[in-house]
Amino acid sequence: MKWRRKKRIPTRRRLTMRWMAALLLLILVSHALGVYCLTPERVLRILEREQNTGDTVFLAETDVPDDEGNSRLRLSGGENAVILARYAWSWKHGWYTNLAKYAERRQEKPFSAAVCRIRSDYDPDKGQTTDTYCVFGCVEDPGVTELVVQFHALEGGFDQTVRLTAADWILDGTGNRFFLCVLLPETDNWSRACSVTGYFADGASTGTLELMGAEPRWE
Amino acid sequence: MHRLTRREEEAVRQELEGHLEDHICALMELGYDEALAEERSVTVMGDPAEIGRAMDRQYPPFWLAVKRVVMALTLVAVLLVGMPLCQTLDNTAENLRACFCPEKLAVVRDFNDQLGAVEELDLQVECGDVTVRVYQVGLENPTGGGMAYLAISAWDRRFFAEQVPGDATAAFLWNRLELVTSSEMKPVGGHGWKWAYIYEIPVNYGDSVQMTYDRYGKKFDLTVELPWEVRGE
Numbered sequence: 001m002k003w004r005r006k007k008r009i010p011t012r013r014r015l016t017m018r019w020m021a022a023l024l025l026l027i028l029v030s031h032a033l034g035v036y037c038l039t040p041e042r043v044l045r046i047l048e049r050e051q052n053t054g055d056t057v058f059l060a061e062t063d064v065p066d067d068e069g070n071s072r073l074r075l076s077g078g079e080n081a082v083i084l085a086r087y088a089w090s091w092k093h094g095w096y097t098n099l100a101k102y103a104e105r106r107q108e109k110p111f112s113a114a115v116c117r118i119r120s121d122y123d124p125d126k127g128q129t130t131d132t133y134c135v136f137g138c139v140e141d142p143g144v145t146e147l148v149v150q151f152h153a154l155e156g157g158f159d160q161t162v163r164l165t166a167a168d169w170i171l172d173g174t175g176n177r178f179f180l181c182v183l184l185p186e187t188d189n190w191s192r193a194c195s196v197t198g199y200f201a202d203g204a205s206t207g208t209l210e211l212m213g214a215e216p217r218w219e
Numbered sequence: 220m221h222r223l224t225r226r227e228e229e230a231v232r233q234e235l236e237g238h239l240e241d242h243i244c245a246l247m248e249l250g251y252d253e254a255l256a257e258e259r260s261v262t263v264m265g266d267p268a269e270i271g272r273a274m275d276r277q278y279p280p281f282w283l284a285v286k287r288v289v290m291a292l293t294l295v296a297v298l299l300v301g302m303p304l305c306q307t308l309d310n311t312a313e314n315l316r317a318c319f320c321p322e323k324l325a326v327v328r329d330f331n332d333q334l335g336a337v338e339e340l341d342l343q344v345e346c347g348d349v350t351v352r353v354y355q356v357g358l359e360n361p362t363g364g365g366m367a368y369l370a371i372s373a374w375d376r377r378f379f380a381e382q383v384p385g386d387a388t389a390a391f392l393w394n395r396l397e398l399v400t401s402s403e404m405k406p407v408g409g410h411g412w413k414w415a416y417i418y419e420i421p422v423n424y425g426d427s428v429q430m431t432y433d434r435y436g437k438k439f440d441l442t443v444e445l446p447w448e449v450r451g452e
Contacts, residue, residue, distance in 0.1 A: 012282035012283050015282075016282050016285050020289050023293045023296060026293065026297065026300065029304075030296075030303075034307075035300050035304055035307060036303070050390075050391060051391045052348070052349065052391050053435040053436075054347070079436060080435040080436030081435050092299060102435075104434065104435055
């Protein structure tokens with residue numbers, strides 16, 4: 001009869017640790033590949049890659065109540081772009097975004113801006129649609145002291161005018177001045193125009209940037 | 220033993236049998252006969268009930284419960300991320316295809332019969348993490364005007380880049396790439412895949428094609444010469 005090698009029975013603790021390591025590895029790989037994001041910053045990296053904007057950093061955030069629960073509206077900015085996106089979390093998807101809008105920064109212009117519809121609700125009882133818009137961007141020219149955001153309700157809804165001054169700028173620590181302006185909800189607004197006009201300290205206008213349409217255009 | 224799973228019971232049983240056999244072998248080598256060796260070995264092992272209680276103490280139920288919870292979580296995680304992970308691999312395959320073997324003009328049925336001249340190129344330019352490459356050009360009539368065909372591929376140099384759901388590789392590029400000839404004519408159509416696009420552009424004799432991209436601080440400007448042939452007398 002031969003000597004038999006004694007088999008080592010792995011302990012329960014060791015087996016559990018192996019399974020935990022496998023689970024952790026799966027989660028980390030998923031996070032690294034952007035499949036299951038554990039942080040909103042990871043989602044932001046994906047947004048940056050989508051449009052090749054270069055790096056941006058989170059600047060400001062606010063709550064956006066919606067039917068699925070609270071999601072966060074976050075503004076991020078960098079050298080080449082300003083990104084406004086709505087972030088939400090679920091156990092099924094991790095952190096994800098279901099809305100993202102980009103404003104390309106053109107430093108030769110007095111400011112850069114874009115408009116985004118951040119929420120749209122339909123009330124079946126009243127047959128009404130309520131939309132909420134947000135204007136965001138970056139002040140490029142240091143001489144610009146005021147921005148006037150104008151929402152023209154061409155059909156339904158109501159006109160809005162918002163003045164943004166130095167108190168409203170969002171600073172990123174490197175001298176860049178960003179802004180975020182959430183407009184009041186518009187009900188049954190079927191046609192609209194939205195523009196931003198900048199003003200220097202002496203009251204001179206920078207010109208008006210029309211935001212609606214495929215691309216913002218200067219007038 | 221009450222707390223062990225069937226696998227653990229089997230493993231413990233095999234280990235105990237192994238110990239017994241080892242002891243029996245050792246005694247037989249000392250000159251004992253098999254029956255006596257077996258009897259002595261069993262006696263030395265001790266009280267079976269006490270052995271069972273000792274084994275129970277070595278297998279606390281806490282870790283078994285934790286292990287089962289972790290196994291369930293891992294299964295859920297695999298189900299949640301398995302498909303998206305496969306899509307990431309699909310994206311990687313597209314990147315590799317764009318880099319090493321994009322479609323040639325000849326394989327595109329619409330263009331095959333209309334190519335008077337074809338030239339292989341390797342004009343590359345980098346745009347952030349994406350490499351853009353003009354790899355083939357073709358002319359309907361190399362001695363006169365007509366249609367020119369530009370084959371362009373683009374890939375993310377990070378081959379395991381994030382999957383943009385439902386979108387082409389470097390979709391931002393295809394949406395913003397501008398092509399214009401020396402005669403200021405623009406593409407009128409083409410044929411595309413996720414990793415490459417063949418542009419169809421009307422040209423005059425001697426034209427070249429200017430390819431430009433300028434977005435989000437990244438820009439490039441590439442001139443593509445077409446394979447014109449000298450006109451006969």
